[in-house]
Amino acid sequence: MTKNRVSRLLSVLLALTSLWGFACAHAEQAPLRVVTTTAMIADMVTGIGGERVEVRALMGSGVDPHVYRVSFGDIQRLNGAELIVYNGLHLEGRMGQVLERMARKRPVHALGEALPAARLIAVDDAGAHDPHIWFDLRLWREAGEALLERLIALRPEDASLFRTRAAAYFARLDALDARIRQDIASLPENQRLLVTAHDAFAYFGRAYGMEVVGLQGISTASEFGLADLRRVRQIVASRGVKAVFIESSVPPRFIESLLAGLESAGQPVRLGGELFSDSMGPAGTPEGQYFGMVEHNLHTILEALQ
Template sequence: MHNLWKKSWLIGLVYILGWQSYAFAKPLNVVTTTGMIGDLVLNIGQEHVEMTALMGVGVDPHLYKATHGDLRRLQQADVIFYNGLHLEGKMQEVFEKLARKKPVYAVTQNIDEHRLHRFGKAHDPHVWFDVALWHTAGLFVLEKLIQHDPQNETFYRQNAAQYLKRLSELDHWVKRQVSQIPKQQRVLITAHDAFGYFGTAYDMEVRGLQGISTATEFGLHDIKALKELILSRKIKAVFVESSVPKRFLKSLVAGVNEVGQPLNIGGELYSDAMGLSGTPEGTYIGMVKHNVNVIVQALK
């Protein structure tokens, strides 16, 4: 009887230890808002994170409303990352409430205030278009993954070192590519003013039909001002965005063509959302390379 009890006790101990090992090995459940943030998390966390990005292909984060399914995923998450700077305008209250119960982080919170663009009382949230700033966001994600899963710190640091090196190389590549465009032609016109950080980092003048948010309205004065700029600078192309309606820029192109100056849609850029999963554009690096290749080819 004593031996039977001892054997049962040992089996129970092995079971408990095994369950604890499973619990520790379970991936960190991370929920992000945009695919760009999700891509950071996956590259640094890899198999030690289970990542869900709420906003998919072609989704406009400025106008996005959380679904019941989103709220359930957020409530079940171990860690939540969002962009901040009011990119996810309609979800801000949700994050503030969740932050009372669980770790909720804006990946932009460690970016130097002096490097942020300000429009009136608001900051431009589109920081990922300056690859160096996105590098800073990556360091912040690394810090928080380690904080909430310290046993995998070495793994996270190794992944981050490799990925952030690729971002540094990407930053230099973008500068080389944009430098091929003649200075006079280095004007990027898009549907909304999402590329301000891109312009500052890579020496391009940037204009958008709408403001930094797609919720911003525009009028005839905005269209007239862009038309005059295009005519005076003899700009060859403007660019539509994957997550913003294209009809307004198409009207602008038609108006310029009517007065005898050729103007084309130079291509489609990824602004507030990445491309399809499984494609190069479905990654942050692939998205940036796609945008730069389209811009350079159209304006060079």
């Protein structure tokens, strides 16, 4: 084989690849079709992708992953997706397992699984982790950085746009993160205690220096007993906490029974309000979006404990 022939072959290949690239750039003018499971994730994908992505969340902003059921149309939505983004860490239950296996066939991205295990909170001995990563805004940003790389890998031609928009989105996350840090630090030390029915706020507590106390364990199939009520009541009474909170995905009566017991024992404590845990507010309201939802939680906590 002569040197001449090799260079000729190379030039043909080069020409072909440039042509192919040109054709692709034209064919891929349409925005990237992304399907997400939760609305929090959809918020972030939109934040990074802007006009260049077409985002569809399977679970609307007010929908809790526990309540969500796959509908007929969701099959087509999943099928038509060029990228599927989900939370992982068992938030989506069996659907998460299916999505994991779908990775063989089409691009899927699990935000939680992309994070280093050391940054996650373990909940059991079998390597399961708490899925509520979006309540630690720095961690959420790290998850976003991995997502950004994934989006760029899929659409290199939009890389600069993605990077610019991501920088702005991450800046908002950083700003809110700093505000939460500052606001929580401004609370009296004995009030930095978040009492809820079952803890969705472990990451929040770890990141912003609040102790988190729940009536029952992590499993939603579990129940609490009278001794657990007594334990939480003693903590609340001994710390002089001003308020406790309802979680949006747990029946309010669990916390209400704690309040009633405290009141009857002569240690009245206020109900601080409702915190969003696994879902957000209705679409079209500030709480229906990620930042609004986090701010609502922060505001509720501050109002109640200050």
